[in-house]
Amino acid sequence: MATVMTARQAELVTDLAPADADGVLALGVRRTLTPGGVLFSLGDAADHMYLITRGRIALTLPMQVLGHSEDVLVEERLPGETIGWSALIPPHRFTLKAAAPLETEVLAFPRAALLSHFATRPAVGYQVVLNVAAVMGHRLQVLQAMWLRQVQHMVELRSV
């Protein structure tokens, strides 16, 4: 995926009519991150969902490595991808840290604005939530497979 995209190609507004997609995208507030800038930290209140329009976002988790707390890269997100779905799903807390390894631009969608928009346009809300669910479901399946592989490695190590 390119480092720049048109907002209409974003996974958040997939399968929406162009007018409906524009309506949702209009809720976003453009935000630019300098290299190393932190979008949100682990445990922060999740009040915004984000759509990356340029650059890249690194999602990290803290790990204890040789007695030091290190941010270990878990995933990288590129333009067109959505991060921060915790803004729509209780308990509205971020479970990862998001930072920009290079200059990055995002559209920040406030939860209150989204919910208000969806309340008046349920079909749009339904499709957006389906799109977010697809992102969440894919991540869940990937993590489940990774976890199973890890358990398998442990079993193999124990049986040696």
Next chain:
Amino acid sequence: MTPWQFRGVPRPQTRVRRGNPGNDDLASNVPPAWRQDEQRRPAMELFLMVLVVSMAALGLTVVAFAIANTPASGSESEAAEQRPVQAASAPRFFADDPMTASVVTARRPALTAEALRLHIERHIRLEQAAAENFLARPTSQSLHSRTTSVLVN
């Protein structure tokens, strides 16, 4: 030293030569015990000479062995004891600087942790790719395909 000196007995003045007819008269005046001693003397002298020389040689060997071993092991152990002291006390200019030492000790674990972190991230990427591959073609083989990650190999 002759056997006579060794025994502390004064040596008789008269010497008896066997086969010398001029000495027969003198020999007849020598007491029989003396005459037997005179006959054994050469063998005794030879035996004592060999014994004394052997003892002396043995003594010299023991002394030489002791000299050869004792100072060598002593100097070795002393050197071994002194070596760490010398190494510890040797000036190490920049390393002895408390400022530099703190930077070095702080940086060394950080570098190691950094290397380990990179290994972990590579492992996560590989596992993620394997998981994505499983989702594309969900089979038991693709789920448990081998990885090249150094963290599990």
